[in-house]
Every structure is written in structure tokens, then in C-alpha cells.
Amino acid sequence: MQKIENWTRTYTQLYKADREHTLEPKELETYALAAYLIGRDAESFKILDRAHQGYLNRKKTEQAVRCAFWLGLMFINTGEMARGSGWIARGERLIKDGKGADCAEKGLLLLPAALGTLSAGHAAKARTLFEQAVTIGEQFGDVDLIALGRLGNGQALIQLGDVAKGIKLLDETMVAVETEEVFPIACGVIYCAVIETCRKVWDLGRAQEWTSALTRWCDAQPDIIPFRGQCLVRRAEIIQFHGEWHKALEEIGSACKLLTRPPGEPAAGEAFYCKAELFRLLGNFEGAEDCYREASKWGRNPQPGLALLRLAQGQVDAAETAIRNTLKETKDNRKRAELLPAAVRIMIAVKRNEEALDATKELDNIVAEFDAPYLYAMSSHCRGAVFLTEGSVQLALDHLQKALKIWNTLHLPYESAHTKELIGLVYSKMDDKDNSDLALAAAKWVYEQLKARPDLQRINRLLNQQRNHEAFGLTLRELQVLRRVASGKTNKSVAGDLFISERTVDRHVSNIFNKLGVSSRVEATTFALRNKILDNAL
The missing domain is CATH 1.10.10.10 (Winged helix-like DNA-binding domain superfamily/Winged helix DNA-binding domain)
Known part of the structure; x- marks a missing residue:
């Protein structure tokens, strides 16, 4: 990894030098990189374009192609797809005009096509392209190409269903990022992609570990702007999972500000969704609704959070309609796994127990595919909730206790409290007052610590009802x-x-x-x- 830590100083020095004499293309590359990393995107693109032209003037085609690749990738990363595609096409033309000579840059230019293929759902074809890129990278000893190729290969394997092998490749990629001199933009891309992928397959332990590594990387370069927003989003998610909701709210507020700086980044949608979820859990329903709306504007589907908000507001028909329609539109199993627990909860609320059971069965099948502890716990929790509704109290207790054991192992207090609340209801139906009181009191205490107002109001109503009944x-x-x-x-x-x-x-x-x-x-x-x-x- 490059050792430069103060990119503002580097930018200032090269800015002055550029006005005193003509910079060499290699110096322009560093100048452009520094400008990009301190948030001067438009200026960075112009400087890197000058480096590209400088290399062409010196007949250094391969270096010119590499500049074109990074320009394309940076434009794509900021959401300017057409300009990014144009620079990638320019690089491909230069390689072709150069009679297709073997070079590492040929491998770099395979990556955008591979990413597009992967996004379109053709994981096997994408994996072939990524493997070709890695082979070329190994041939020329190009650490950037090897790292980016392995990243894509790991993601493709996960999409193909081989999660364990895919995660292993992602781990190997991260080790390379931490031990080798990988280009800073490649580092940032890899950090964010690996964390997002781990999060998508509910490997929360790895997501937390690599988020900590990304934080250290950003902290070592305190003036860096790109990737810091994504870093804050992931940090906020991890902090939220472990129960520090108000601290998570601070982190995600900073992320929203960073990611919406003009022209804005697509990750802003994820940031606003995370903020909306925190508001919903804390009982700020108006703030939650505003943030779900913002998330949607930035391209992030606001479900299942918005449906759960409607349920909390007592708008059960709206909640049911929203979750039904979203499930109809969603085919990808990973995304459905995020929706199904909400569907179970909503269907139980509207007394559609058969549909709640069907959603639980589907979740069970997905759990077997991904083999993630978080999903096992969620599946057991949902099973327990359905059995409780049906009156099968012993089955409900067995599944809920299994879920609680995993939640405690993962150190997820809110999920643990929600499961304890249901366990308290099970014991109540079994006329076991002592165990019921203990479970409900434990759940209430966690809700109080989290300041989870809607949950606290619900459990207080429940306790009052029980007192009246008793x-x-x-x-x-x-x-x-x-x-x-x-x-x-x-x-x-x-x-x-x-x-x-x-x-x-x-x-x-x-x-x-x-x-x-x-x-x-x-x-x-x-x-x-x-x-x-x-x-x-x-």
C-alpha cells in the first residue's frame, strides 16, 4: 500500500509545482490521485486526463491505457456511467491499435466487463473473466490487477452459491491489500466491496473485522474523502447491531453528509436507509419516513423497513400490501432473506398464519444455502413466533431458545431482547409465571437501555395486560x-x-x-x- 499519508500536503506541493514547470505524466498521476482522495473529483479527472495525454505523447501506450482505466473506474464509482464507459472504450481501442500486445492493462480492461456481467446475474461467465484477469496479473506481477480480479472472483463464487470458497478468496484479497502496495483507489474499492459482500451473506463477524480495518486505513489518511462515507455506513451498521444506537446515529449522519456532497454517491441510499432504520427503532417515525424517502431517491429500496414502520404506526393494511408487492418483485434469494422475517412478523400481525408459515419455510431453505449463524437464528426466531401464534408452545420454546443462544453468541442485544419477549409469552401460555416474568423483565431492560421506545411501549402494554389478567x-x-x-x-x-x-x-x-x-x-x-x-x- 502506498505510504503517503497526507494527501492534502501532496496535492498542495504538486499544485504549486504545476504552476512553476511542466509536470511529468507520473507526477500528474500522483497529483490527480491526491486531488481525488481529498474530494476534488472534477479537478482530479482533468489532471489524470493530462497524464493520459502525456503518456500518449511519449508513446507510452500501456501507461496511457492504465490512466484511461482508472478514469473510467472513478467515473463509474461516482455514478457517471457514460463517461466511465467512454474511457474504458478508449483504453480498449488503444490496446487494439497497439496490435493487442500482451500487458497487464489488457487484464485491467477485462474488469469492467466482468463487473457488468456479474451485475446482470451471469456469475459463471463473470468468474471466467475475473480468472483471466488474475492470470494476466500474475504473469506481469501486477498487484492491483490480481487483487481486483480475486475480489470479483470471490463475489462471483458467492453468487454461484459457493459462499465458503468465495469468502476465502475475499480474505486472501484483504491480506494482499494490507501487506502489498496496492493502488489507494483499488484499496478503497476492495475494502468497501468485501465489507458489503460479507454483510450481504450475513457474515457479521467478518464485516465487523474488515470495517475496523477500513477505519484504520481511513484514519491513517485523515484527509481522505472517498470511501470514508462508505466506511461510516458500515461502521454505523456494526455499531447498531451491537446496541449503541445513538452512536450509530451520529456516524450515519456524518455518512449522509459526506455521500451527498455534489455530485453525490450511490452509497447515500444505503446511508439514508440505515438512518431510517435507527429512527424507526428509536420511535422517531416522522424522521424515519423522511429518510426512507431519501433512500429511495438515491436508489435504495426502502423495504422492508418502510413496511415495518407502517406496522408500528398501526397501518397494518399498508404494511401487508407493501411486503407482499416487494416479495413479488424480488427474485434474488439474498434479498428475499432480508424481506422474509419482516413478512413473517407482518403476516402474524394480520392473522395470516399460513402465509407466515410459508415465509418461514422459504427462509429455512435460504438458510441452508448460506450457512450463516445470523440467518439460522432469524429462522429459528421466526419459527418460534409462528408456533407461538398457533399455540404449539413447546415447539415455539425450543426454536426461540435456539435463536437466543445464537444471538447471545453474536452479541446482538436487540435481537436477543425480541426473542426473550416471545419466550416470556410462551412461558405465560404454559402458566409458568416465574420464567415468564424473568424473560419479559430481561427484554424490557434491554429495550430501556437501547431507548427502543416502540418496543418498550409494546412490552409495557403486555405487562399491564398480564397484571390485569393475573x-x-x-x-x-x-x-x-x-x-x-x-x-x-x-x-x-x-x-x-x-x-x-x-x-x-x-x-x-x-x-x-x-x-x-x-x-x-x-x-x-x-x-x-x-x-x-x-x-x-x-
């Missing part, structure tokens, strides 16, 4: 009267304790007898102790 319909005042009656106090004494009239106590005692189906103070006391309803009295 009290057999007795009001709080009736519970207070019953506690004192059970302790042997007379109605007159109870009236004095509670600062109410004796006649009012008489009425409360009569109501208590009717609700509990008893006819004496002794029977009421026995019933209360046996059913533990005095725990709710003050």
Missing part, C-alpha cells in the same frame, strides 16, 4: 383492600388505612367476592394466596 379483573383499589383483608384487618381498619369510608370498603369486599367466586373472607384469602394475585397490590 388479578382476575380486580382493580388496583380492590387489590389493596384484599391485601388488608387477607392480613386479618376489619373493614373499619381497612378504611382507615386507605382513607376511604367503611361503606366504600363494604362495596369493594362485595365486588371482590363476586369476581373471585367466593363467599367469605377466608375463601378470598385462600384464593388470593393460591393464585399469587396479591403481588400486584400495594
Whole structure:
């Protein structure tokens, strides 16, 4: 990796030198790179164009082609596809006009075609092109070409279903980035692509590890602008998973600002989606809706987050329609795996249990394909939720406990709390009050720490409902009267304790007898102790 750390100083020095004398093409390349890395994109493109022309004037075709390749890649990375394609085509023409001489640049020019083929879903064909690029890179000892080729090869293998082999190649690519002098733009591209790919296959451990490496790389070059936004997005996701939501919100806010600087980067869509998810979980529904809208403007589908927002807002019909339509439009298994847990939750809410079960079965099949702990846990959680709804409490408990074990291993507090909440409901249906109370209290505590307001409101409603059910319909005042009656106090004494009239106590005692189906103070006391309803009295 290049050792230059202060790109602003490099840019300033070459800026001054460029006004004092004509820079050599190699110097112009460094000048262009420094300009690009400190966020002066338009200026960088012009300088690299000058380097390209300088090499052509000196009959150094291969170096000119390499400049054309990087110009094409940088334009494509900023979303200017036509200009990027034009520079790649220029490089290909120069190679062809040069009688097709063997060189590393021929391999570089294979990469855009391979990426396009991979994006179109033709992974096997793309892999052939990436392998050709790696072979050429090895022939000429070109570390940039080898690293980028292996990156693409790993992504193609994952798309073909060989996740383990693909991840192994990505790991090898990352080692090369950290130990060899890979071109800085290639480094940034590889970091971001590997992290995104790990995230797509739910390998959260690797995503976290390489995000930390990307952070160190950016921190070593504090004035670098490209890739820092993507870095912040991934960091925010990892921080969110591990429960520091407000810190994640700060990170993602910075990412949104960086990625929307004119002309803006496509990764802004992912940043706004992440911000919307955090707002939704924290209960800022208005902010969430605005951010989902922004995510959509930048090309990021706002589902399943928007459907879950509608569910949280009580708009169940809108939630059901949105998740149904999105599933119909989505064919890729990786993307469907992101949608199906939300579909299960929404279908249970609208009492479409059969469809919730179908979604769970489909998720099970996808889990087998990707073999990721996160997905195993999510599948078990969804199974448990469906079985709970159907009343199969033992099956529900088995699946939920399996999910909880994985969540705890992965250190994912929110997912753990959500599963504990369902476990609490299962125990409640099994009339196991102690275990139910423990599970629900644990879930509530996590929600409180996270400041997950919608979840906290839901579990508080649930706890209140349970208290009312456990009290057999007795009001709080009736519970207070019953506690004192059970302790042997007379109605007159109870009236004095509670600062109410004796006649009012008489009425409360009569109501208590009717609700509990008893006819004496002794029977009421026995019933209360046996059913533990005095725990709710003050």
C-alpha cells in the first residue's frame, strides 16, 4: 500500500509545482490521485486526463491505457456511467491499435466487463473473466490487477452459491491489500466491496473485522474523502447491531453528509436507509419516513423497513400490501432473506398464519444455502413466533431458545431482547409465571437501555395486560383492600388505612367476592394466596 499519508500536503506541493514547470505524466498521476482522495473529483479527472495525454505523447501506450482505466473506474464509482464507459472504450481501442500486445492493462480492461456481467446475474461467465484477469496479473506481477480480479472472483463464487470458497478468496484479497502496495483507489474499492459482500451473506463477524480495518486505513489518511462515507455506513451498521444506537446515529449522519456532497454517491441510499432504520427503532417515525424517502431517491429500496414502520404506526393494511408487492418483485434469494422475517412478523400481525408459515419455510431453505449463524437464528426466531401464534408452545420454546443462544453468541442485544419477549409469552401460555416474568423483565431492560421506545411501549402494554389478567379483573383499589383483608384487618381498619369510608370498603369486599367466586373472607384469602394475585397490590 502506498505510504503517503497526507494527501492534502501532496496535492498542495504538486499544485504549486504545476504552476512553476511542466509536470511529468507520473507526477500528474500522483497529483490527480491526491486531488481525488481529498474530494476534488472534477479537478482530479482533468489532471489524470493530462497524464493520459502525456503518456500518449511519449508513446507510452500501456501507461496511457492504465490512466484511461482508472478514469473510467472513478467515473463509474461516482455514478457517471457514460463517461466511465467512454474511457474504458478508449483504453480498449488503444490496446487494439497497439496490435493487442500482451500487458497487464489488457487484464485491467477485462474488469469492467466482468463487473457488468456479474451485475446482470451471469456469475459463471463473470468468474471466467475475473480468472483471466488474475492470470494476466500474475504473469506481469501486477498487484492491483490480481487483487481486483480475486475480489470479483470471490463475489462471483458467492453468487454461484459457493459462499465458503468465495469468502476465502475475499480474505486472501484483504491480506494482499494490507501487506502489498496496492493502488489507494483499488484499496478503497476492495475494502468497501468485501465489507458489503460479507454483510450481504450475513457474515457479521467478518464485516465487523474488515470495517475496523477500513477505519484504520481511513484514519491513517485523515484527509481522505472517498470511501470514508462508505466506511461510516458500515461502521454505523456494526455499531447498531451491537446496541449503541445513538452512536450509530451520529456516524450515519456524518455518512449522509459526506455521500451527498455534489455530485453525490450511490452509497447515500444505503446511508439514508440505515438512518431510517435507527429512527424507526428509536420511535422517531416522522424522521424515519423522511429518510426512507431519501433512500429511495438515491436508489435504495426502502423495504422492508418502510413496511415495518407502517406496522408500528398501526397501518397494518399498508404494511401487508407493501411486503407482499416487494416479495413479488424480488427474485434474488439474498434479498428475499432480508424481506422474509419482516413478512413473517407482518403476516402474524394480520392473522395470516399460513402465509407466515410459508415465509418461514422459504427462509429455512435460504438458510441452508448460506450457512450463516445470523440467518439460522432469524429462522429459528421466526419459527418460534409462528408456533407461538398457533399455540404449539413447546415447539415455539425450543426454536426461540435456539435463536437466543445464537444471538447471545453474536452479541446482538436487540435481537436477543425480541426473542426473550416471545419466550416470556410462551412461558405465560404454559402458566409458568416465574420464567415468564424473568424473560419479559430481561427484554424490557434491554429495550430501556437501547431507548427502543416502540418496543418498550409494546412490552409495557403486555405487562399491564398480564397484571390485569393475573388479578382476575380486580382493580388496583380492590387489590389493596384484599391485601388488608387477607392480613386479618376489619373493614373499619381497612378504611382507615386507605382513607376511604367503611361503606366504600363494604362495596369493594362485595365486588371482590363476586369476581373471585367466593363467599367469605377466608375463601378470598385462600384464593388470593393460591393464585399469587396479591403481588400486584400495594
